[in-house]
Amino acid sequence: MPVQNAQFHINDLGLLRGYGLFDYCRTYYGRPFMRDLHLDRFHCSAMQMDLSLPMGKAELRAIMDELHQRANQPDLAFRLLLTGGYTDDGITPGTPNLAIMTENLPVVDETKFAKGIKIITAEHLREMPEVKSTNYMKVILLAKQMKAQGAADVLYHHQGELSELSRSNLFLFKKDTLITPHHNVLKGVTRRVVLELAADNFRIEQRPVYLTELAEADEVFTTGTTKKVMPIVQVDNQPVGRGRPGERTRFLLGLFDKLTQQAEVPSSAAMA
Amino acid sequence: MPVQNAQFHINDLGLLRGYGLFDYCRTYYGRPFMRDLHLDRFHCSAMQMDLSLPMGKAELRAIMDELHQRANQPDLAFRLLLTGGYTDDGITPGTPNLAIMTENLPVVDETKFAKGIKIITAEHLREMPEVKSTNYMKVILLAKQMKAQGAADVLYHHQGELSELSRSNLFLFKKDTLITPHHNVLKGVTRRVVLELAADNFRIEQRPVYLTELAEADEVFTTGTTKKVMPIVQVDNQPVGRGRPGERTRFLLGLFDKLTQQAEVPSSAAMA
Structure with missing residues (x-):
């Protein structure tokens, strides 16, 4: 109906x-x-x-x-x-x-993958973050502030520890090490796919990640069903790395796009 | 309809x-x-x-x-x-x-006012507690635990500070001083009415209240639209005071009941 x-x-x-x-x-x-x-x-x-x-x-x-x-x-x-x-x-x-x-699929401005997005940060910890509950009060309340700052999303942190964006996961590259928070986050399907795709090429750390590490990161990106592998080039007023999408992030986006072109296979096979 | x-x-x-x-x-x-x-x-x-x-x-x-x-x-x-x-x-x-x-009004067992209720405590801080939002995930998830422990409700605390019950406010008596948390709580209408009713008879403190103060309280009660002025006689495994409703709480319940019998008057007049 x-x-x-x-x-x-x-x-x-x-x-x-x-x-x-x-x-x-x-x-x-x-x-x-x-x-x-x-x-x-x-x-x-x-x-x-x-x-x-x-x-x-x-x-x-x-x-x-x-x-x-x-x-x-x-x-x-x-x-x-x-x-x-x-x-x-x-x-x-x-x-x-x-x-x-x-x-309908949301209209994603494809130039964002080439340019990257800006995000803001906010102190927040979702209730039962590992559950995809319908509680999105925080991000809806922040919508005006994000718009005023030209930000596409918000990154949550709690007592200095980073968790996730409002509807997507967070990844950092420090050189060839790929880092992502592993607790107090919703374990995204795209997050899982990207971790598998990255395993052959990068050292991977799933661990607590701190707000202070953003300044040390060479590349930052977010993963989600509609965002795929989206480069983040600015957090609040700080540029990430050189302020443009990094090559490792683009490499992972390329792998991800290739995977989506394949015929659907059982996830265990895709993940193997 | x-x-x-x-x-x-x-x-x-x-x-x-x-x-x-x-x-x-x-x-x-x-x-x-x-x-x-x-x-x-x-x-x-x-x-x-x-x-x-x-x-x-x-x-x-x-x-x-x-x-x-x-x-x-x-x-x-x-x-x-x-x-x-x-x-x-x-x-x-x-x-x-x-x-x-x-x-329909919920069926309240009237003997509860004479016997008091048992409650449990849980670490929790509502998002935007001053707003009566629809987010009640925490208490619904705690329902089984409350039932298993014979508890009628849950009292939230965060980092040692008490805030409120799942749908009602908290009051403590220490001798003739009436104490209630004043921030991170929904300012209940019954809370307000009770504070006004108590003003002539008791010293009132609206301030941060700590978990440790429950053991020092002579009387504890909760206020809400369906609970009116409900004595709390046990918190987790600790009895409150002598483990039965206190006389000051009963006195306030009496004043409250009397107020409900009056014809409706503008709240400012009722409160004056």
Whole structure:
């Protein structure tokens, strides 16, 4: 059905109490990309919020395929939303509500991959960061400030330790060492893919990363389903490295783009 | 319309991104209690989340009165919900969506006022605690633990400092001094009423309150729209004072009950 007709009653716990989680994946060249990893994470998020999915992975895949076919466009995004369901008393979860929707892919200015983006930083730690919950109050409140500063996103830190951007992961290069925070972050699917792609070419450190390390980094980039491998060239008022996308970042973006062109393969094979 | 027919589209920002706020008030003896204070706070919460209410206080009151009349029952609760509206891109607020609903009052076991309740503590700090946002992930996740421990609610603390319970405020008595945290809390309407009622009889301190002070308190209670003035007799495994509701708490509950019996008066007059 069209999204205009898809509705949840107003006593849904996602609406009343922000008790919901989601996942978001996309197609490349008409094929879902790393869909099984997204579905696995969707399942994990649900478990961590004590909610059970009303159907299994095969059924989810079948519905997504049918929606894809009906949408009659080669590439799109899928959003899967699960909430605490209709509540009787305003606080206790009922039977979870699930919605699966297709969306147009966001229009990404392709020159950004060549130019890189500017970001700001903010003190913040997501609640249960390893769960893809629907709580995005912080970044929505920061939207004005980001716009005023010409920033494309915000990087969160807490007591000096970096975690992640509002909807994507953080990577730093110090020479040929690729560094990424490994706790208090949502383990992104693109993050995982990039770590695998980088393994043959770089030394990798998954460890606590500190705000002070940004100034020492040669290259910084962020990974996400819509951002792919996006160079970051400025953090607040400080340029990163020489203030333009680095060659290692571009190399990883090239590998990533190549992977998206391949026919979909089981994620374990792609990852092997 | 019946709540079963009241629906928001699934691209509402309250559902997709937990970007929503609400207020909740009730009637006593068929009359709304402190409704203007609730409507003022609803307006303040909206402003702090950069959302504007689609109508003024007079119109909200008129709708609530009509719902009250149609509900055909003397006493009920009103829930007002405001979200970021339908979003085009999954993250940017649209025109806010407003829902006003009536609910049956929760069934409160009246013996609890005589016996007091047990609560647990948890390390947590609400995001923007002064805003009545819809983010209640923490307490919903703690529900099992509370049930297992026979606890009625949870008291949040952060780095040793107490803030509030999941949906109500905290008060301590040390002899005739009434103490309540004054920052990182939602300023409850019942909290305000109780502070006014207590002013003639007790010394009042609104200040940072520490976890360690619970053991020194003679009486502890919590205030909220459905809890009124509820004695707390046990925190985790520690009894409060002599482990039963204190006389000062009962005195304040008595004053509060008396106030609810009065005809509704403008809050400024009630508070004067």
